[in-house]
Amino acid sequence: MKFLTADLIAFDIEANGPEDAIRAAGRLLAASGAASDDYTEAMVQSFHEKGPYFVLAPGIALPHAKAESGVNEASVSFARLKRPIPFGHKSNDPVDLVFALGSASNADHIAMLRKLTMLLNDPANIQALREANTPEAVQALILQER
Structure with missing residues (x-):
């Protein structure tokens, strides 16, 4: 399981719309070998078909697709x-934090959602994610939550 490892973290991404933002997070998965480019496009397709249901909290999106x-x-x-963008969610737009989730099984999906939920339940962590300048700063937040 690769949960926010250094190679899966990027800051100040230029995005002109939700598709750009989803692709940026998906490219990180693909570059690390955790998922294929097809998975990134499946996340974009899911957004087109189902809308911004994965914008789970103010400013936070969790795009994903089928394993x-x-x-x-x-x-x-x-x-x-770099700049928050609207995804079309009634109450949680605009989005500036995008977490792409790739899971190979239901158990993996639940385990990663649990870890991410623990991290994002604390408003101080969300603020720290908005201010972090290094992958190590993000990883330090994860270690705190254990």
Whole structure:
């Protein structure tokens, strides 16, 4: 399981719309080998078909798709956008924190969601994610939550 490892974290991503933001987070998964480029496109397609249901909290999106769309290893990436962008969610727009989730099984999906929920339940952690300048700063937050 790759949960916000250094190679899955990027800051100040330029995104002109939700698709750009999803692709930025998906490219991190693909570059690490955790998922294929097809998985990134499946996340974009899911957004087109189902809308912004994965914008779970103010400013936070968790795009994902079915494992068979190209997940190689359970993983979560993090792309912080340079400027918040609207995803079309009634109450949680605009989004600046994008976590792409790739899970190979239901158990992996639940385990990663649990870890991410623990991290994001604390408003201080969300603020720290908005201010972090290094992957190590993000990883320090994760270690705190254990």
